[in-house]
Amino acid sequence: MSRFDQFFSDLAKKLKASEIRELLKWVRGKNVISFGGGFPSPELYPVKELAEIAKRIIEEKKHVALQYTLTEGLPELRSALKEFMERKDGIKVESEDNILITSGSQQALDIIGRLFINPGDAVIMELPTYLAAINAFNLQSPRYYGVPIDYEGIIVEKLEELLTKLKSEGVKPKFLYTVPTAQNPTGITMTMERRKRLLELAEEYDFLIIEDNPYGYILFENMEIKHLKALDKSERVIYLSTFSKVLVPGLRLGWVIADKEIISKMALLKQSLDLCSSTITQFIAYEAIVSGLVDKQIKILPGFYKKKRDAMLNALEKYMPDGVEWTKPIGGMFVFLYAPEQIDTHKMLFKAIDRGVAYVPGKNFYIDGSGHNTMRLNFSYPSLDDIDRGIKILADLLREEIEKTKA
Amino acid sequence: MSRFDQFFSDLAKKLKASEIRELLKWVRGKNVISFGGGFPSPELYPVKELAEIAKRIIEEKKHVALQYTLTEGLPELRSALKEFMERKDGIKVESEDNILITSGSQQALDIIGRLFINPGDAVIMELPTYLAAINAFNLQSPRYYGVPIDYEGIIVEKLEELLTKLKSEGVKPKFLYTVPTAQNPTGITMTMERRKRLLELAEEYDFLIIEDNPYGYILFENMEIKHLKALDKSERVIYLSTFSKVLVPGLRLGWVIADKEIISKMALLKQSLDLCSSTITQFIAYEAIVSGLVDKQIKILPGFYKKKRDAMLNALEKYMPDGVEWTKPIGGMFVFLYAPEQIDTHKMLFKAIDRGVAYVPGKNFYIDGSGHNTMRLNFSYPSLDDIDRGIKILADLLREEIEKTKA
Numbered sequence: 110m111s112r113f114d115q116f117f118s119d120l121a122k123k124l125k126a127s128e129i130r131e132l133l134k135w136v137r138g139k140n141v142i143s144f145g146g147g148f149p150s151p152e153l154y155p156v157k158e159l160a161e162i163a164k165r166i167i168e169e170k171k172h173v174a175l176q177y178t179l180t181e182g183l184p185e186l187r188s189a190l191k192e193f194m195e196r197k198d199g200i201k202v203e204s205e206d207n208i209l210i211t212s213g214s215q216q217a218l219d220i221i222g223r224l225f226i227n228p229g230d231a232v233i234m235e236l237p238t239y240l241a242a243i244n245a246f247n248l249q250s251p252r253y254y255g256v257p258i259d260y261e262g263i264i265v266e267k268l269e270e271l272l273t274k275l276k277s278e279g280v281k282p283k284f285l286y287t288v289p290t291a292q293n294p295t296g297i298t299m300t301m302e303r304r305k306r307l308l309e310l311a312e313e314y315d316f317l318i319i320e321d322n323p324y325g326y327i328l329f330e331n332m333e334i335k336h337l338k339a340l341d342k343s344e345r346v347i348y349l350s351t352f353s354k355v356l357v358p359g360l361r362l363g364w365v366i367a368d369k370e371i372i373s374k375m376a377l378l379k380q381s382l383d384l385c386s387s388t389i390t391q392f393i394a395y396e397a398i399v400s401g402l403v404d405k406q407i408k409i410l411p412g413f414y415k416k417k418r419d420a421m422l423n424a425l426e427k428y429m430p431d432g433v434e435w436t437k438p439i440g441g442m443f444v445f446l447y448a449p450e451q452i453d454t455h456k457m458l459f460k461a462i463d464r465g466v467a468y469v470p471g472k473n474f475y476i477d478g479s480g481h482n483t484m485r486l487n488f489s490y491p492s493l494d495d496i497d498r499g500i501k502i503l504a505d506l507l508r509e510e511i512e513k514t515k516a
Numbered sequence: 517m518s519r520f521d522q523f524f525s526d527l528a529k530k531l532k533a534s535e536i537r538e539l540l541k542w543v544r545g546k547n548v549i550s551f552g553g554g555f556p557s558p559e560l561y562p563v564k565e566l567a568e569i570a571k572r573i574i575e576e577k578k579h580v581a582l583q584y585t586l587t588e589g590l591p592e593l594r595s596a597l598k599e600f601m602e603r604k605d606g607i608k609v610e611s612e613d614n615i616l617i618t619s620g621s622q623q624a625l626d627i628i629g630r631l632f633i634n635p636g637d638a639v640i641m642e643l644p645t646y647l648a649a650i651n652a653f654n655l656q657s658p659r660y661y662g663v664p665i666d667y668e669g670i671i672v673e674k675l676e677e678l679l680t681k682l683k684s685e686g687v688k689p690k691f692l693y694t695v696p697t698a699q700n701p702t703g704i705t706m707t708m709e710r711r712k713r714l715l716e717l718a719e720e721y722d723f724l725i726i727e728d729n730p731y732g733y734i735l736f737e738n739m740e741i742k743h744l745k746a747l748d749k750s751e752r753v754i755y756l757s758t759f760s761k762v763l764v765p766g767l768r769l770g771w772v773i774a775d776k777e778i779i780s781k782m783a784l785l786k787q788s789l790d791l792c793s794s795t796i797t798q799f800i801a802y803e804a805i806v807s808g809l810v811d812k813q814i815k816i817l818p819g820f821y822k823k824k825r826d827a828m829l830n831a832l833e834k835y836m837p838d839g840v841e842w843t844k845p846i847g848g849m850f851v852f853l854y855a856p857e858q859i860d861t862h863k864m865l866f867k868a869i870d871r872g873v874a875y876v877p878g879k880n881f882y883i884d885g886s887g888h889n890t891m892r893l894n895f896s897y898p899s900l901d902d903i904d905r906g907i908k909i910l911a912d913l914l915r916e917e918i919e920k921t922k923a
Contacts, residue, residue, distance in 0.1 A: 113775070113777055113778060113781075116632055116690055116691070116723075117632065117781070118630065118631055118634045118637075120631065121631040121632070121781055121785075124784045124785060130787075148584065151578075151579030151582070154582045154583075156574060156578045156579065157575070159574055160570075160572075160574035160575045161571065163567075163570035163571055163796070164571035167563060167566055167567035168563065168564070168567045171558075171561070172558030172559075172561045172563065174766055175558070175561045175563065175566065175765070175766040175767075176555065176558060176561075176764070176765055177555065177765045178766075212619055212790040212793075215789065215790050215791045216789060216790045218788075223525065223527055223528070224528040225523055225528070226525055227526055241788070241791070244787070244788045245788045245789075247788075248630075248785075248788060249525070281522075283523055284523070317523055357583070358582070358584045358795075359581055359583055359584070359585075359795035359796045360582075360794060361619075361791070361792065361793060368520070370518055373533075374520075374524070374528055374531060377531045377532075378528075378531060380651070381622070381651045381654075381655060382626050382652075382789070383620050383622050383623045383768060384620055385768065386619075386768060387619075387766060387767060387768040387797050388766035388768075389570070389767060389797060389800070390796060
């Protein structure tokens with residue numbers, strides 16, 4: 110009980126520090142191999158190029174780069190993204206009015222939560238799904254419905270079952286949130302067949318789809334994958350992406366592609382949230398696109414991260430005891446691990462840290478309280494050596510824990 | 517009726533484009549003298565210095581400048597601000613944990629609204645007050661109570677009357693929002709006597725005070741003014757400031773000083789809003805403080821804006837017809853004008869634009885629907901010549917309008 114409790118809103122009272130976040134914060138700087146974060150590898154950051162770009166755009170654009178810009182986003186950046194999306198992602202954007210620049214994808218998630226969710230509204234999430242999307246939507250107190258995924262992405266048959274059931278109960282979901290490509294936390298990519306079926310179901314049962322695509326430029330295999338937004342014929346998909354993974358997170362810039370009316374509502378809300386995103390960083394992002402720096406990054410990233418993924422998959426294969434399974438991501442930054450049912454990865458985390466390795470307990474990615482025996486392992490940040498060493502430590506610990514439960 | 521209406525939340529349905537904002541947007545680029553915006557004067561932007569700083573910090577801090585940083589803010593910047601606040605503002609900050617970096621002050625307003633306001637909660641606002649604070653708090657559907665200001669700031673007797681009345685009705689206000697120094701929209705500065713009384717009342721009636729201080733470094737006279745936060749003995753004041761006016765708006769950075777518990781709740785929410793503010797711009801702001809650039813700006817700003825204020829006050833004196841009054845700001849960027857009761861400045865705006873001058877109708881700054889005969893005039897952005905020419909046009913129009921109502 111604090112003296113400020115009487116002033117706090119119900120929302121404020123609900124907010125609790127994430128145990129995991131505090132733990133991982135505490136781990137930072139210690140001699141622990143961290144598979145916990147979701148950071149890109151800093152070795153790939155184009156430091157020199159961005160330093161030059163930052164100087165040049167401020168010198169050239171002068172007071173325009175230092176002034177407020179439009180809430181919707183810097184016009185130059187929106188134009189560049191329109192062209193970029195068509196060229197790189199096969200998404201035909203009708204006009205700049207279909208694009209909103211956000212302060213990271215996270216802001217888009219918050220805005221979407223506020224614009225679409227009334228307390229108690231039905232929202233469909235993958236099991237598991239991206240933790241920070243859950244946190245953003247939680248602020249609006251939705252009623253979640255979960256649909257499991259397998260190695261081909263969301264199980265559309267299970268989704269259809271759920272939709273039929275909801276319909277019979279008179280419940281109409283507002284939207285389904287998905288990271289269809291190189292998902293966080295599993296690294297799983299939805300097949301084309303499932304993508305098409307998902308869109309059909311959205312049409313049939315009339316709900317929106319939030320397609321979150323931070324990892325689409327980090328694919329290790331040549332895949333014939335089209336974004337849901339590229340397949341979307343009726344403006345049902347709200348597409349989110351970000352410069353954080355393809356360029357650098359320090360810009361804090363993302364973008365949304367959606368129907369004009371939705372973009373205009375989003376901008377109207379954003380006006381009250383931060384007026385506009387930083388003009389300086391928007392000009393840097395703009396220059397990074399038009400100068401070809403982003404294209405260059407897109408060429409380098411997959412090969413670099415593929416080595417790390419391979420190192421992790423090899424180590425898992427080499428060290429993990431029987432009964433432990435994991436995903437084989439074809440892109441992104443994460444492997445998801447399934448330990449035997451009797452293992453509680455949350456409880457085990459303290460022991461793991463004690464032995465010098467950290468991860469995120471998978472439970473945090475499930476909206477239904479399941480996933481107690483899973484964990485997310487990040488391979489983009491640790492070095493190749495650390496990946497091997499860390500997975501060995503983890504495998505030894507898991508073996509001991511499994512043995513213990515057998516005894 | 518749109519096809520997305522069925523998906524939008526109640527909040528989204530409530531959001532309407534501001535007529536004024538659309539109008540002023542439309543005016544942009546046209547041959548109109550604008551007293552409408554609230555932009556700092558770009559002539560003052562230290563372009564060369566910031567270009568150099570941007571390059572240097574990215575080169576020196578490398579991947580740290582390009583990575584995510586803590587939600588609470590870049591540690592270096594928080595430390596620099598702690599020292600800066602004590603040195604420049606006489607605000608003794610106990611520790612860095614009392615500081616939160618926000619994506620502009622606007623984000624602080626949104627966070628405060630969400631953390632303190634349940635729908636229907638009582639919030640006290642000055643009459644008039646800052647438009648974007650109203651917009652941010654509106655998202656939480658508070659019940660507003662207004663207290664008029666005069667040339668000495670908020671009328672504390674009226675405030676006390678209101679507080680007594682509210683108490684008798686069993687209504688406990690959550691907070692009072694004030695811009696006590698060189699207020700937006702009036703330019704009025706609260707006297708020391710009133711400041712002290714306001715703090716006493718906050719203590720007696722037990723409410724929080726949000727002190728928004730964007731203009732504290734742009735004062736034209738030597739004033740013996742202390743910030744409410746500097747006088748605050750019981751952590752009742754949540755202090756907001758920003759780099760937008762003292763340095764450049766394009767950074768989109770502000771800061772909050774408050775009790776540790778409040779800062780920690782704010783950070784907890786911010787985590788779901790944008791993870792963190794841009795690391796790059798935070799390093800730029802940090803360097804601007806420690807290199808002395810901000811100090812340099814603080815020396816230049818007041819003299820420069822004083823000339824513009826003088827030009828506006830002189831023009832008003834010279835051209836305005838009888839019956840028109842206005843404030844004499846001792847700082848900031850705005851003069852507030854009171855036309856005779858029979859004038860509707862909202863209706864008049866279209867004629868004004870037609871003649872080549874724009875302003876913001878004052879009604880927008882009142883939470884109680886009053887102020888139909890007032891307007892806000894910005895003097896920081898237009899040139900000295902434009903100020904004289906624009907005020908003459910406006911005065912001629914006002915004279916005609918006043919004559920018309922007499923006829």
